[in-house]
Amino acid sequence: MDKEMKAEVEAILQRVEDTLETARHGLSDLLNPSRSRRNTGLRNLITFGRSVSFVIQNLRGVEGLNFDAWYQPHQDAMKADPLMRYFVDARNELEKQGRLSVATSAHVRSFSSSDMQKFGRPPVGAKAFFIGDHLGGSGWEVELADGTTEKYYVELPSSIGEVKQQFTNFPVAKAPELANHSVEELCTMYIAKLEELVNQAKNHFLEAQEPSKPAAKSRAHLKVVK
Numbered sequence: 001m002d003k004e005m006k007a008e009v010e011a012i013l014q015r016v017e018d019t020l021e022t023a024r025h026g027l028s029d030l031l032n033p034s035r036s037r038r039n040t041g042l043r044n045l046i047t048f049g050r051s052v053s054f055v056i057q058n059l060r061g062v063e064g065l066n067f068d069a070w071y072q073p074h075q076d077a078m079k080a081d082p083l084m085r086y087f088v089d090a091r092n093e094l095e096k097q098g099r100l101s102v103a104t105s106a107h108v109r110s111f112s113s114s115d116m117q118k119f120g121r122p123p124v125g126a127k128a129f130f131i132g133d134h135l136g137g138s139g140w141e142v143e144l145a146d147g148t149t150e151k152y153y154v155e156l157p158s159s160i161g162e163v164k165q166q167f168t169n170f171p172v173a174k175a176p177e178l179a180n181h182s183v184e185e186l187c188t189m190y191i192a193k194l195e196e197l198v199n200q201a202k203n204h205f206l207e208a209q210e211p212s213k214p215a216a217k218s219r220a221h222l223k224v225v226k
Contacts (some may be wrong), residue, residue, distance in 0.1 A: 008062050009205050015197075016055045020198055023048040027191050031184055035137040035153045042100060045187055050091040052194050053078070056201055063205065070204050074197060082175035086167070087190050101169040102183055106132030108161035117158050123152045132157065136165040136183075 032040025053075075054142060060067040078084040093099055108131060118130070126140040127149070139153040158162060165183045171178040178186065 005062060011057065012055070012058045012062065013060075013202055015058070016052060016198055016201065019048055019051050019055050020194055022112075023052065023194065024191060027187055029185060032190055033153065033155055035135045035151075038135045039100070042102075042183070042187070043094060045191070046087060046090050046094055046100075049087055049190060049194055052198065056197070059201070059205060065203075074200070078197075081184065081193070082171055083178065083190060084193060086170055086186075089169075090167070101167055102165050103168045104132050104134060104136050104163065104165050106161060106163045110160055117155075118160070119154050126152070131161060132163040136163050138163060148159065149184075 006198075024047060026041045026043070026045030029037035030045060032038070032041070057067075057071070060071075063070075076146075090101070093101065106133070111131075123140055123142050125142045125144060127143050128137070128141045130141060131138045133151070137153045138156040139151055142150050142152045144150060166181070167183060167186065170178070170186070183188075
């Protein structure tokens with residue numbers, strides 16, 4: 001690989017990595033206990049996660065048939081993978097309808113005055129405690145000085161209950177082993193698959209293309225004949 005071609009490949013793969021990093025930030029926001037950026041995090045993860053494969057395909061303009069030979073098996077595998085296929089459909093639904101097909105369910109095991117003590121002192125202005133809102137969070141409704149109400153989120157102990165968000169349109173018939181997985185779990189698995197794809201692209205188009213060093217010549221040995 002000549003220097004100019006290598007530089008172009010490196011530039012494309014850097015853009016791939018930048019796109020993947022944005023999707024990772026989306027996952028980080030999704031998993032953040034504060035819940036303040038949960039929805040935007042999920043949207044960014046779905047949008048930029050899908051864009052990773054789009055940016056990878058820019059390598060075709062540099063590598064030509066070499067790219068197609070490498071990418072076709074990966075593309076076929078992604079199409080056959082229910083998880084990868086789902087996030088493609090989720091991106092299309094988000095773009096065309098602006099919708100996230102997510103539902104929240106809550107299972108409360110115990111909730112008494114003694115359980116409330118596990119949360120410590122309520123924040124100033126606390127009016128009521130809620131479990132499992134539309135973001136899948138739990139915490140206090142707090143009345144501010146201007147009369148408006150904001151939510152103060154806390155971590156819900158498993159001894160009290162469990163709140164789970166799931167994709168309502170996930171094709172469980174095609175992937176029954178993923179039927180009970182939460183949004184967070186599926187998104188984490190999705191990002192891991194994208195990371196593996198990107199790593200394989202780097203290995204194939206950069207490391208594998210490095211010219212091999214010529215083998216060192218062995219020194220001649222003198223044979224002494226007595």
